[in-house]
Amino acid sequence: MQLIQENPDLSAYLAADEVIDHHHPRVRETAKRLARDVDDSYEYARVAFDFVRDTIAHSQDSGDLRVTWRASDVLERRTGICYAKAHALAALLRAEDIPTALCYQYLGVVHGLVAVRFHGAWHRQDPRGNKPGVDARFSLEGERLAFTADAASGQRDHPVLYAAPHPAVLDALRSAPDRPHLWRALPTVL
DSSP states (O other), rough: OOOEEEESSGGGOOOOOOOHHHHHHHHHHHHHHHHHOSSSSSHHHHHHHHHHHHHSHHHHHHOOOOOOOOOHHHHHTTTEEEHHHHHHHHHHHHTOOOOOEEEESSSSSEEEEEEEEETEEEEEEEOOOOOOOOOOOOSSSSSSSSOOOOGTTEEOOOOEEEEOHHHHHHHEEEESSSSHHHHHHHOOOO
């Protein structure tokens, strides 16, 4: 699948906003700590991916009822669904000047992940969190996502790379008082 930048200006994929708030002290502190013992941006990206995948619980898996959506809040509360975890990873990567996009799959509902730009190409990564049957890994040599879209079942990958969260995703997150409500309101289309 060919990935398509929504915005042709690569600097859009380094920008901070209300959601990808990589200028927030919590994001900056976390990025600084993760970058301390790495030699290059590729290693930093892998370490940041592993940090979000492994230390921020997917709230459905953990039973956490809280809904997070802003990157700094995800890092503080250490919980979120796929979209929130993607926002946190995007903020950590952009904090270290690594172009990062938000992207999506349709798997019955919309699933969120990120794409990082290395070596002149975009590479999708899924920090959702591993569990039995899910083994996502950071990779620039072929995708190691949590889920593979099954076209025969109507599932599909969305090729568009967004600089900011899709409005349907952000509306669902912001309007949900808790995760059970959010689960009933997850977007099914973009």
